[in-house]
Amino acid sequence: MSDKSAPASLPTVVIGAGPIGLAAAANLVERGLEPLVLEAGPQPAAAVRAWAHVRLFSTWGEVVDPAAEKLLAPTGWTRPDPATYPSGSDWAEQYLQPLADALGDKVRTGATVTGVSRAGRDRIVDADRDTQPFVVHVTYADGSEERLFARAVIDASGTWATPSPAGGSGLPALGERAASDRITYRVPDLDDPDVRRRYAGRRTAVIGSGASAFTALAGLAHLAKAPDGAGTKGVWILRRGISGSTFGGGASDQLPARGALGLAAKAAVDDGHADAVTGFRTDAVERDADGRLVLVAEDGRRLDPVDEVVVLTGFRPDLSFLSEIRLRLDERLEAPVELAPLIDPNQHSCGTVYPHGHRELSHPEEGVYLVGMKSYGRAPTFLALTGYEQVRSVVAAIAGDTDAADRVELTLPETGVCGGAGLFDTPAAEEESTGGCCAPAPALIELGAVGTLRAPASGGC
Known part of the structure; x- marks a missing residue:
C-alpha cells in the first residue's frame, strides 16, 4: 500500500x-x-x-x-x-x-x-x-x-x-508439560477409532466445570456403555464444590441443548461412570512406576493414578x-x-x-x-x-x-443458572446477598463425590 x-x-x-x-x-x-x-x-x-x-x-x-x-x-x-x-x-x-x-x-x-x-x-x-x-x-x-x-x-x-493449563494457579502444574503425551486440552473425538482406543477401558481425569467438561464426561459415559468401552471411567475434577448450579440450568435453560449437556454430565456421575472430586486445585502432575499420571492438589491430596487427563479449564x-x-x-x-x-x-x-x-x-x-x-x-x-x-x-x-x-440490541437466551459462577466456594447466604440475576442462589447438593481419594467410589459422598 x-x-x-x-x-x-x-x-x-x-x-x-x-x-x-x-x-x-x-x-x-x-x-x-x-x-x-x-x-x-x-x-x-x-x-x-x-x-x-x-x-x-x-x-x-x-x-x-x-x-x-x-x-x-x-x-x-x-x-x-x-x-x-x-x-x-x-x-x-x-x-x-x-x-x-x-x-x-x-x-x-x-x-x-x-x-x-x-x-x-x-x-x-x-x-x-x-x-x-x-x-x-x-x-x-x-x-x-x-x-x-x-x-x-x-x-x-x-x-x-491458548487454552488455560491444569494448574490451579493459572500456571502449568509442575510436571504438566512433561506429561503432555497423556494430556489433551480439547474435547476428545470418541468417534475417531484411534482416539476411541486411547480412552476405551481407561481411567481419565476431566478437569473443568463448563460445557466442554460436560461434553467430555457425557462422551466417556457413553463409551463406558459401549461393547468396546468396558472399564472406561471418568474422574471429574472441580476446583470448587458441587452446587445446584454446577450442572447448568437444566430444563430452565432457554437453550435446551445447553441444559441437556449439564444433565448428561450429572447422569454420568449419578450412574457411576464418573467420580467427582471437589475443591481440587491441581499443583503437580507426577508419574507412578507404571507411567500413569498422579494428580496432586495444592493442599497435598493425591488422586489414584489415571491413564489420561483432559484439561478443559477455559x-x-x-x-x-x-x-x-x-x-x-x-x-x-x-x-x-x-x-x-x-x-x-x-x-x-x-x-x-x-x-x-x-x-x-x-x-x-x-x-x-x-x-x-x-x-x-x-x-x-x-x-x-x-x-x-x-x-x-x-x-x-x-x-x-x-x-x-x-443502536445496539441484543437479547440472549438465559442459562437458568444465576448467582455467582463461583471461582471459589461462597457460602449460600453470601451468594444470595449478591442479588443474583434470576433467582436465589442454589444450595449445595451431594452428588456422587469421592469420599476417599485413594479408593474412588461410585456411590454417595
Whole structure:
C-alpha cells in the first residue's frame, strides 16, 4: 500500500476467519468498505474445524449472521433448518466455508499476524499518532513476510490457540508439560477409532466445570456403555464444590441443548461412570512406576493414578502481537474495561449480557477492536449472537454511522443458572446477598463425590 497518508482509502484488516471475523467482513462489504481477512490456519474457520465433532448447543437460527446471509444469497446458498443443531463440521462446511468463498480474495489463509502498530509510531509516541494508518506484520505459511497498512483493525482471532493449563494457579502444574503425551486440552473425538482406543477401558481425569467438561464426561459415559468401552471411567475434577448450579440450568435453560449437556454430565456421575472430586486445585502432575499420571492438589491430596487427563479449564487471549497498541483491558479478565463488568464470572453466570457494541469495545487506540471470544478475555459463555451484534456495531462505527453503531440490541437466551459462577466456594447466604440475576442462589447438593481419594467410589459422598 503506497497511500499511507489516507487511512480511509485502506482496507480494514480483520484478524481471524472464524464465525465472527467472517461476519465482520460481511458487514464491511455491506457498508461498502474493503475488508482483508487474515487467517493463520490453512482453511477458513480452522478453529471450528478443530472441534468438528462437537455439536453446538445453539441452533442454526442463532449462528448465521444477517449481513453474511445477505452476502450469501446471490450465490444460491440455502440456509439450513433454523431449528436444528449443527456440529462444528456442519457450521464450517455448510456456512463458514461458503461465506469465505463468497468473500473470495478478501480472505487469506496461512497468514499469521505477528504484530500490529501505527505506521512509524511505537507504543510510546504521541505525535500525529491518530493520523497514521495501522501497520500489520504478517508471516505466511511459506515463511515469507509482508507489511500491510489498514484504516482499522478488528481482532477476531479468538482464544482457541491458548487454552488455560491444569494448574490451579493459572500456571502449568509442575510436571504438566512433561506429561503432555497423556494430556489433551480439547474435547476428545470418541468417534475417531484411534482416539476411541486411547480412552476405551481407561481411567481419565476431566478437569473443568463448563460445557466442554460436560461434553467430555457425557462422551466417556457413553463409551463406558459401549461393547468396546468396558472399564472406561471418568474422574471429574472441580476446583470448587458441587452446587445446584454446577450442572447448568437444566430444563430452565432457554437453550435446551445447553441444559441437556449439564444433565448428561450429572447422569454420568449419578450412574457411576464418573467420580467427582471437589475443591481440587491441581499443583503437580507426577508419574507412578507404571507411567500413569498422579494428580496432586495444592493442599497435598493425591488422586489414584489415571491413564489420561483432559484439561478443559477455559481459554485466554493471546495479546502478544498487540504489544505496540494502546489497549485498555481489565486487569483480571483481559477484556475491554467497559465490557468486563458485564461478563465477569465472579458476578454472574446468566446467559443474558447487557447490550454492548463499539463503545464498550473501544480502546485508547482509536480504530482497534477486540471482538468475539477475544473480547471476552478469560471469561466463558460467549455466544455467536453476541459477536454478530458486536461486529455490526463496530463496523457501523468504522463507517462513521454513529447512530447505527450506538443502536445496539441484543437479547440472549438465559442459562437458568444465576448467582455467582463461583471461582471459589461462597457460602449460600453470601451468594444470595449478591442479588443474583434470576433467582436465589442454589444450595449445595451431594452428588456422587469421592469420599476417599485413594479408593474412588461410585456411590454417595
